[in-house]
Amino acid sequence: METVNENKHAISKPSTNFGEMGNRRALRNIENFVGAPRSYACPVTKKQSTESFAASQAKKEQLSLAVYQVADHKSVSDSPIPMVKELEYMKSGESEIEMEDVSEDTTLVDIDSADAKNPLKVVDYVEDIYETYRNIEETSCVDSDYMATQPDINDRMRAILINWLIEVHCKFELMDETLYLTVNIIDRFLERQNVQRKKLQLVGVTALLLACKYEEVSVPIVEDLVQISDHAYRHQEILGMEWLMVKTLQFNMSVPTPYVFMKRFLQAAQSDKQMEFLSYFLMELCLVDYNMLRYRPSLLAAAAVYTAQCSLKGYKLWTKTSQFHSTYSQDQLIECSRLMVELHQKSGTGKLTGVHRKYSAYKYGCVAKSEPALFLLE
Incomplete structure (x- = not known):
């Protein structure tokens, strides 16, 4: 059996036969299924004459049509505004005000709105939970x-x-x-x-x-x-x-380990699977490296997400939403991020390549083979 030696100390590689370990499944991704609200027709309980009924129906139809055209975006898009009127509308100050409001509202994304009806996401006090994590994370740190x-x-x-x-x-x-x-x-x-x-x-x-x-x-x-x-x-x-x-x-x-912060920061970054795998790859490289113990768990997690984002996008990217939920700016992350880039760069070399082999598999999107964000080292 192959061994890895350091100063006559040997740690054996794991055997592939673990006996009957059973089926280890965790309860994950439990969805909150809520039935669609039912709509019931309102019965007519009072007799009306033909003329009065027709008149009332006409008024209702006119009112419904007016409300529908204002509220339903499909009706507006189906009947385009003539270009002359559209240009006149764009010249007015109201459109500029509306555009400014939209840009300000979308600067900070509400990352919990989609989970508002899921009791497992505890949206009402999730911010309090992470505030507590930040306050006590020093207890998980070592010299x-x-x-x-x-x-x-x-x-x-x-x-x-x-x-x-x-x-x-x-x-x-x-x-x-x-x-x-x-x-x-x-x-x-x-x-x-x-x-x-x-x-x-x-x-x-x-x-x-x-x-x-x-x-x-x-x-x-x-x-x-x-x-x-x-x-x-x-x-x-x-x-x-x-x-x-x-x-x-x-x-x-x-x-609180880096993992709990990683989940929140990935959500703030609106990540996809590739970015998620790359962030965890960088984080596990940090677990192996003793020098990364100098950083707090929350900063390590934020730097891993930031570095993964930069690697996939090809440029520096750290949104205000990510900064708000992580409480770290780009300047605070750049030192740790550069060390992660160096770890990524040499992850496939030397004897300690367990993380690189793991994340070179198709199961993890082969993210270990992706190009590191070398421009962050400049």
Whole structure:
């Protein structure tokens, strides 16, 4: 079996046989189905003479026609205005006022209006939720130089571990949230606890187990984790490390990771699938790179969306809607974004290419093969 070595420390590649893991499905994209409102005809309850009935119907038809022509845009478009009258209308000041109002209204897009009737989107207090995330995201951050306190491991070993876990996460077909929480648990634990290099992979698989228990509907069994680590650890060792990790972290698993911000910022950017895949690709490259720990989760997420937008569009693009919901301007993102471009540029080289291989697949739109936004480095 192939291994990756660093200072005689080996992390085995995940085995392709995980036993009977069952069908792991998460409840996603639950739509809110609301029946269409019914319309009922109003019965005539009073007899009318032929003349009065005809007269009243004529008046109703005239009134209905007037309302229809004003309210229904189809009737207006079906009967075009003569060019002379249209030019006279364009000369008036009213049209200029209307155009200015439209441009001002569309500057900041209401990204929650489409979800107003979906109770799962909690539109009424979604802004309060993200305000709380921004206030407490410091609790999920670690010292960007915490490896200096570790006597037996270094940032290169951490990168090997995260790269391996991304492959494991992909093979288990776990949810995206699980990966981000796994990496967060590893960093917070290593900041507080010294770990021998031979136990680093044990920390990784145990963090994955804890994240699965928190995020997944169906959790991998411990024997699966023993098998993917090539039986380097026994069942009881994983359970013992689990006890140590939750005690060290004081059972605090509910922290805002870059993933929760990414979902909101992609919505603000009105992204499509290609942009979504590219943003996650850049974000997972940051998970592997130890140097990216200097940035807050919300800034990492905003920079990933901004960099992906620039890569796909071919020019700098950061709308006022994105700036409003992320609270970051282009100037605040550019430093982090340039580092992401460099990571994108060299993602297919070297030994740690797990993220590049993952996002080179058709399932993820082959976004790893897209051109990086090199113009941001100028």
